[in-house]
Amino acid sequence: MGMHILVVDDSSVMRQMIIKALNMSGLPLGEIHQAGNGREGLDALDQHWIDLVILDINMPVMNGEEMMNEMKKTPAHRDIPVVVVSTEGSATRIQRMQALGARFVHKPFTPELIRDTIQSLLVTGDQP
Template identity: 55%
Template sequence: MAFNVLVVDDSAVMRAMIIKTLRLSGVPLGEIHEAANGKEALQVLDRHWIDLALVDINMPVMTGEEMLEQIRQNPETADLAVIVVSTEGSEARIEQLRRQGAQFIHKPFTPETLREAIINTIGGWDAPETGSGPIQSGRFDF
């Protein structure tokens, strides 16, 4: 099974780094969509089937938290797997996001860290124990 992924971050460079890390993680990928803020992301969700959203917190127009609230209120997207990817360090804020059903990983992160978060969020996929391909090790500084 290949997963359709939505990457939401106001930085085009950061979106590119997240996508590169995602491709290196060995996770089976289908379509990858991008959005620069929560409002754009909701529009993508209206038009495309998305299995997983990787979302920054601090963005203009609509923050990741506001987007997550909207996703959870919509019956069509309420069960969407969401991983918040941020430099945010506040434990209270991270706990709030987890209460809304989102996983959290800190930037910077490795392909292995991202893969583990995806497995914890989605529950795995039909692939050998090692995944759909080799994991490329390395650390990206965001």
């Protein structure tokens, strides 16, 4: 059975690029859901079974860091693995999200980098 993934990014073009990379990655995929900001992402988590969240940081309404903080407050969501895909340059912000358990992938990325990051997170359960 494939992984159910939630892709949260305010850019519909970037969401499609991430989904294309996922489809090219060779990972076993189930349903892929999309959200345009952290608030929509939290709503999607309440509505669907999600195995992994791929999250942007800089978004309107609720950014990725705020969404991760909200996820950690909810028992049903706190252990869902998160991969942050962003152009974020702030080392402090990246470190805060890594401290919450996220893996970080810089844009631009390749399908192989997405695959390897997800596999290392899911297979080993290794948290930074």
